[in-house]
Amino acid sequence: MVPLESSKVFCHLSPADLEKVRKVAQERSFSRHQIIFKEGDPGDGVYVVKDGHVALTKVMADGEARPLAQAGEGDVFGDMAALEDGPRAMGAVAGGEAAVYYIARRNLLELMEQMPQLAAGMAREAGRHNRDFNEQCTREALEGERLSLVGRFASSIAHDLKNPLNIIGISADMACMASATAESREVSRARIRQQVERISNMVSELLEFAQGSGADYIAARMDYGAFVRRLMDEIEPEFALKSVKVECVNEPPAALVRANPQRLARVFRNFIGNAADAMPEGGAVRLSFRVNSDPSVVTELHDTGRGIPPQMLDHLFEAFATCGKANGAGLGLSVCRKIIQDHQGTVYARNAPEGGAVFGFTLPICKT
16 A cells, blocks of 8 residues: 555655645545446546556457556556546556545646646656557557467468378378279379478478578579579479470570579479469460669569469468469468568569569679
């Protein structure tokens, strides 16, 4: 239990001024969980905790009032609404048996006009409460977003892992049947292998997505043209099996860039893999290159698919955004953006006038 003068707002007042405050301060008692005021109530006065503690609550999106802060003995609460003559931004509930001093707004304003020290103290306290409130609301919003992201993450992964695991289970059962032929066992083996590779790709996307800033990757100066030619020698045969022709429209420039070859190769594979998924009947992915005056090298991949749905254009590189893709965790393009940004470049996508989608990225050229 504390006297009124123990409050930070009133402790600097003279005895005569304190006596004026005591004359208008009303003592009120509340039982455990009793509501002192509700969020949205008029700011008709200010409170100081005399004994016990008070929980300050905020109604969240789910309609539930959650405690955001606590006022202990000597603390002031309800001051912002009282000074503004506005509705209460938060509610107040007694945390246990509690006693408070209550000063009506009209009396408080009269005292503040007479006592500059009181006015300054109330202003400081209101400013501190406003900062604390904003910080707490920001933390709550970030926590809510984090939980939402975790939920979307878990839902996406569970859904995407379920399909390949089901195929693996069915294929294993078929391969183990007593009547299974050598040919059917080989088909089952190939299906299992394909689904294991699919899961491996999803895990790689998840790890890349979860790595953070990417500041720990090792980059070195390399000849971009030589890198692209070596990579195309690997990629072209792989995608030819899917009836997708991968070709360079012009020669990649022999420009020096600072990059990590493994991570940069993932960008090419993700872009071309997405294009192949969008062309189940086969098609082509054509790569073109140019050098900007920045200086930077620009790489564009133009496929012969149906293009990007207009509603997805602004969301392509967001985590979990998909265009109905059957494989993957919806992280591939987000991973590509992260890799290119880690290389100090930019990434973009658009639909080509003649049809198909265009995915492009830039990389800065090393200055000699």
